[in-house]
Amino acid sequence: MSTSAHNHAIEEGLAFQPKFDASGLVTCVATDAATGDVLMVAHMNDEALRKTIASGDAWYFSRSRQALWRKGESSGHTQRVVEMRMDCDQDAVWIRVEQTGAACHTGRRSCFYRKIDGGEGGAKLSFVDADKMFDPKKVYRT
Amino acid sequence: MSTSAHNHAIEEGLAFQPKFDASGLVTCVATDAATGDVLMVAHMNDEALRKTIASGDAWYFSRSRQALWRKGESSGHTQRVVEMRMDCDQDAVWIRVEQTGAACHTGRRSCFYRKIDGGEGGAKLSFVDADKMFDPKKVYRT
Numbered sequence: 001m002s003t004s005a006h007n008h009a010i011e012e013g014l015a016f017q018p019k020f021d022a023s024g025l026v027t028c029v030a031t032d033a034a035t036g037d038v039l040m041v042a043h044m045n046d047e048a049l050r051k052t053i054a055s056g057d058a059w060y061f062s063r064s065r066q067a068l069w070r071k072g073e074s075s076g077h078t079q080r081v082v083e084m085r086m087d088c089d090q091d092a093v094w095i096r097v098e099q100t101g102a103a104c105h106t107g108r109r110s111c112f113y114r115k116i117d118g119g120e121g122g123a124k125l126s127f128v129d130a131d132k133m134f135d136p137k138k139v140y141r142t
Numbered sequence: 143m144s145t146s147a148h149n150h151a152i153e154e155g156l157a158f159q160p161k162f163d164a165s166g167l168v169t170c171v172a173t174d175a176a177t178g179d180v181l182m183v184a185h186m187n188d189e190a191l192r193k194t195i196a197s198g199d200a201w202y203f204s205r206s207r208q209a210l211w212r213k214g215e216s217s218g219h220t221q222r223v224v225e226m227r228m229d230c231d232q233d234a235v236w237i238r239v240e241q242t243g244a245a246c247h248t249g250r251r252s253c254f255y256r257k258i259d260g261g262e263g264g265a266k267l268s269f270v271d272a273d274k275m276f277d278p279k280k281v282y283r284t
Contacts, residue, residue: 011248016258016265027183029171036178038227041169041234053260085180085254086267088246092183094254104230106153112227112236116158118195123158125228 011088018049019091025061026091030103032110033082033096037129039103040111044093056081058097075139077101105140107132153230160191161233167203168233172245174252175224175238179271181245182253186235198223200239217281219243247282249274 010017018026025043032039044052045061047068052059058071058079072078079097086093104111113130116123152159160168167185174181186194187203190210194201200213200221214220221239228235246253255272258265 014256014267014269016267027169029180029183031173031178031180036173038171038173038180038236041171041229041236050265053258053265084258085270086256086258087183087253088248088250088255089253092253093258094180094183106230108230111229111231111234113230114156114228116195116226116228116235123192123195125156125158127156128227 007089010090016086017090018046018086018093019089020046021091023063025063026093028058028060028093028095030058030079030095030097030099033098037110038112039079039097039099039109049093052081052095053084058095071103072100075101075105075134077103079103102133105136107134107136107139109133149231152232158228159232160188160228160235161231162188163233165205167205168235170200170202170235170237172200172221172237172239172241175240179252180254181221181239181241181251191235194223194237195226200237213245214242217243217247217276219245221245244275247278249276249278249281251275 020026024045028042028044030039042060043063048059048061058081060071061068078100081095081097083096102109108130113127114125115128116125162168166187170184170186172181184202185205190201190203200223202213203210220242223237223239225238244251250272256267257270258267
């Protein structure tokens with residue numbers, strides 16, 4: 001098959017053919033099914049993808065720990081998948097989830113609790129929607 | 143600074159300190175400011191980040207072409223940034239955008255025009271919100 005025909009099959013076909021990167025991962029974006037807010041960006045390997053599809057709970061692969069994990073297995077803050085979508089070139093997945101509690105390990109609902117603003121002295125961050133829903137020290141054994 | 147103190151500064155600080163990967167990139171998720179739908183997942187290098195912040199238009203770095211590009215520079219389908227956020231560990235950016243036309247090079251509004259469903263024979267895709275807003279052959283010189 002030519003490159004062009006291959007790309008056409010990936011983009012216009014209905015076969016599930018995730019394109020894993022050199023580390024065997026695809027990017028996954030989880031959004032809040034109720035509000036549309038982006039909760040987190042993480043990665044899935046083949047097994048995390050399969051477990052997520054089969055169970056309806058979000059599973060990820062941690063690059064830092066090099067381990068498969070079910071979201072919420074330590075914290076109880078699980079993600080129930082409402083809908084799962086694949087992007088055009090099949091290297092990114094979007095899941096709309098019902099989030100229990102907070103998605104972020106810092107205790108916030110979303111990992112995106114800081115806004116980026118420009119300015120004369122360069123870009124700066126400012127907190128927005130940054131209230132903590134839990135105390136990470138009490139939830140994780142750190 | 144200890145690793146723990148360093149992580150605390152990255153997660154709880156207000157200094158803009160993007161954590162680029164080995165290729166010099168952060169992941170960027172663009173959502174539709176009007177609907178909350180995820181439009182695309184792409185990458186930004188340092189220059190793309192700076193140009194996006196300074197101009198208010200989305201700039202990305204193409205891994206396949208190894209080139210900086212302003213979204214819509216070929217197609218006219220630009221993205222005006224309404225809000226830009228950084229995630230906890232500063233390796234992913236979320237932009238809420240006003241999308242002109244279609245975000246996807248296939249002609250769809252979003253790159254995520256296929257749903258993933260499980261089943262006995264394995265996962266399958268099905269089209270959803272997959273109407274083409276333009277004919278790629280007419281917009282791009284392919």
